[in-house]
Amino acid sequence: MYWVEPPRPRVVVGAALIREGRVLAARRSAPEALAGKWEFPGGKVEPGETVAAALERELREELGVTAVAGERLPGAWEVRADLELQIWTATLDPGSPEPVPLQDHDALRWLSAPQLREVAWLPQDTFALPHVAALLR
């Protein structure tokens, strides 16, 4: 018997990078349709790459930091039919440089739980905020 596997969506990983009760939010500068909106820094997992490795690579490329992936937050959100957003926690290595917006972003903010709603998030990210808030207390 033959059948066709339904295509599985590709994963976009967003990092909830947490330090001292705050999470790092990043404002997108590109592409134009997303510019000005805030997100968890990250990007698409490449074929053959683990989600944790993708998260660590994207944080290095976008923010210049060395970080370690932690746990996945509950849930997965559809960005497009072929793209699924997962949010994973992450922590900076002790020797990591401070994050700077090197690529794709033009502003960074460390937000406490009460500040989470102060920025305009990409729509899918808002679903993850209660889970993130629970980690910041």
Ligand SMILES: Nc1nc2c([nH]c(=O)n2[C@H]2C[C@H](O)[C@@H](COP(=O)(O)OP(=O)(O)OP(=O)(O)O)O2)c(=O)[nH]1
């Ligand atoms: N990185 C990131 N992307 C998000 C979040 N929420 C959300 O809807 N997205 C969307 C925006 C984009 O359509 C897509 C991720 O694309 P991206 O441009 O960050 O991926 P990438 O760095 O791998 O870039 P590329 O290979 O496509 O050039 O997921 C989020 O919290 N973080």
